[in-house]
Amino acid sequence: MAATPDDRSADAPLDGQEATPYIDALREYAARSPLRLNVPGHQGPAGADPGLLSLLGPSVFELDLPPLMPGIEAGERPTPRERSERLAARAWGARRTWFLTNGSTQGNLIACIVASTLGPDVLVQRNMHSSVLAGVILANLRPAFVLPNIDEHLGVAHVVSAESVAALLDRSAGRPAMAFIVSPTYFGAGADVAAIAAVCHARDVPLVVDEAWAGHFGAHPSLPPSALQCGADLVVSSTHKLVGSLTQSAMLHLGDGPFAARLEPLVERAMTLVESTSASSILVASLDGARRWRAVDGPRELPASLAAAQDLRERIEALDAFSVADRRFTEHPDVAFHDPLRVVIDVSRTGQSGTALRSFLHDAQCIDFEVFTHAAIVAVVGPRRGVHPEVERLIEALRQIPAAANRTMQPVATVFYAGEPRLTPREALSADSELVDVQRAAGRVSSDTLSAYPPGIPNVVGGEELTREVLEFLAAVESQGGFVRGNSSPDRGKLRVVRQ
Numbered sequence: 001m002a003a004t005p006d007d008r009s010a011d012a013p014l015d016g017q018e019a020t021p022y023i024d025a026l027r028e029y030a031a032r033s034p035l036r037l038n039v040p041g042h043q044g045p046a047g048a049d050p051g052l053l054s055l056l057g058p059s060v061f062e063l064d065l066p067p068l069m070p071g072i073e074a075g076e077r078p079t080p081r082e083r084s085e086r087l088a089a090r091a092w093g094a095r096r097t098w099f100l101t102n103g104s105t106q107g108n109l110i111a112c113i114v115a116s117t118l119g120p121d122v123l124v125q126r127n128m129h130s131s132v133l134a135g136v137i138l139a140n141l142r143p144a145f146v147l148p149n150i151d152e153h154l155g156v157a158h159v160v161s162a163e164s165v166a167a168l169l170d171r172s173a174g175r176p177a178m179a180f181i182v183s184p185t186y187f188g189a190g191a192d193v194a195a196i197a198a199v200c201h202a203r204d205v206p207l208v209v210d211e212a213w214a215g216h217f218g219a220h221p222s223l224p225p226s227a228l229q230c231g232a233d234l235v236v237s238s239t240h241k242l243v244g245s246l247t248q249s250a251m252l253h254l255g256d257g258p259f260a261a262r263l264e265p266l267v268e269r270a271m272t273l274v275e276s277t278s279a280s281s282i283l284v285a286s287l288d289g290a291r292r293w294r295a296v297d298g299p300r301e302l303p304a305s306l307a308a309a310q311d312l313r314e315r316i317e318a319l320d321a322f323s324v325a326d327r328r329f330t331e332h333p334d335v336a337f338h339d340p341l342r343v344v345i346d347v348s349r350t351g352q353s354g355t356a357l358r359s360f361l362h363d364a365q366c367i368d369f370e371v372f373t374h375a376a377i378v379a380v381v382g383p384r385r386g387v388h389p390e391v392e393r394l395i396e397a398l399r400q401i402p403a404a405a406n407r408t409m410q411p412v413a414t415v416f417y418a419g420e421p422r423l424t425p426r427e428a429l430s431a432d433s434e435l436v437d438v439q440r441a442a443g444r445v446s447s448d449t450l451s452a453y454p455p456g457i458p459n460v461v462g463g464e465e466l467t468r469e470v471l472e473f474l475a476a477v478e479s480q481g482g483f484v485r486g487n488s489s490p491d492r493g494k495l496r497v498v499r500q
Helices: 021-031 050-056 058-063 080-092 103-118 130-138 162-171 193-202 260-274 281-317 325-331 354-365 391-399 425-430 468-479
Strands: 096-100 121-125 142-146 178-182 207-210 234-237 250-254 342-346 376-380 433-437 450-453 458-460 483-485 494-498
Touching: 021 058, 021 080, 021 281, 050 058, 058 281, 080 096, 080 250, 080 281, 096 103, 096 260, 103 130, 103 178, 103 207, 103 234, 103 250, 103 260, 121 130, 121 162, 130 425, 142 162, 162 178, 162 193, 178 193, 193 207, 250 260, 281 342, 281 391, 325 342, 354 376, 354 391, 450 468, 458 468, 468 483
Parallel strands: 121 142, 121 178, 178 207, 207 234
Antiparallel strands: 096 250, 234 250, 342 376, 433 494, 450 458, 450 483
16 A cells, blocks of 8 residues: 555655546546537536626536546546546555545445444444434434533533543443544544544444544644544545535545455445435546645645644734633543644633624624634634635734623533433434423423534434433523524424424
8 A cells, every 4th residue: 555645755756646537537528629418408618607607617517527428437447536536545545535526424424324234333422523413314323422522611522532432332232333433623623543443443343533624634744643544444534624625525535454345345335325426527526636735735835834823823822812722622631632724712801702703703804714612713724825814814803803891701501411312313303203392391302413502512312312401501502692403493492302
């Protein structure tokens, strides 16, 4: 297997990574001035809406092609797409890589389908992406949840430890088919993936890592290692987030570990169940280009981005009303590292919520942040050349934020979880249900998955009993300016529960 980026010097061979097989195939097709009697219906720039054509330009419509075009995704093997996927596997150090055109959601659904072929039980980190819970429902899995460390001051859910994963695996009634964790989180906190992989493998359990936020990990020695380098078996990567492909494109990587031979055909078959038969050629081309950037230009460009993120932190620390919270993340026992390209700004000393500040900065300054809680806002520094933030513009905008007099935002309430699971999430979804007043919901089984923002953890998963404590917590979050996601009732005073 090819060397991973950390093992490669700047002058080492790039194993053909400079090539862009899929992009080249699209370009060659368009250069032939084809007579198109096929779909999509625009059949090229001439059939495009004029407003959209002026917005996107003609190339998008020239290269927007149906699937299985000869010389692109069909014909002589390996096809250009297959060659690009093989280059991606070498770039990330995977046994095999699949391109995804329905985001990391598609990768998480595939992993859940694969898990269901190995057994009905799975271990799931409680603050996994909602698409994992969707996969649990679709694959009719029985989840056992491992809880992350909570930063109550910021309203942030961090990661899980190897010890907590091992403890849950050891007390599970049946051996879980797979373990699902997320690292890093939305806020950049990373787990000790190597240690977690070790405890999973010692118990014959494959490890799936949602590494959506870290397609750049492992591309430079100053960055944390990737989950693949740490021994993960399946890794979901939203390459559009920080590697530069287009939104809704992603990759699924298979590690070359003890379960690889068994998992590979299962992933291949599951892929056919959730992949569109009209996968976007534009999205696939963007993955081809993002792969080339990570392998070729990324190692050269990342140092400047890391320096820009550090400069931003220092400028923020010099402001009286703000501090950089991510420097404190590793004080939490489960957090092994932090992504240096994610700058987490503690805004609690302003006396205003991160939600309010986000709205002010967007409306008054047209400055947009990635994520926010009641006490924090998160800036993402792009890893590619030419996208570094205008630091002076941001600092000046922060100086203009009106402070609330003599007031500091208080920590969020303690996080409560729902009661015991009474049904699987799939059973709860399909069960006969009814709407009840929130005041009468304690003791009932929830039909919906409810997540309080902040911090965004599923406080209630469909099939779990609603406790008075969790209902009071959800009400407290809403009273503090947060909101509860997942309630299917249009009336915020009601919840959907399983009919008794």
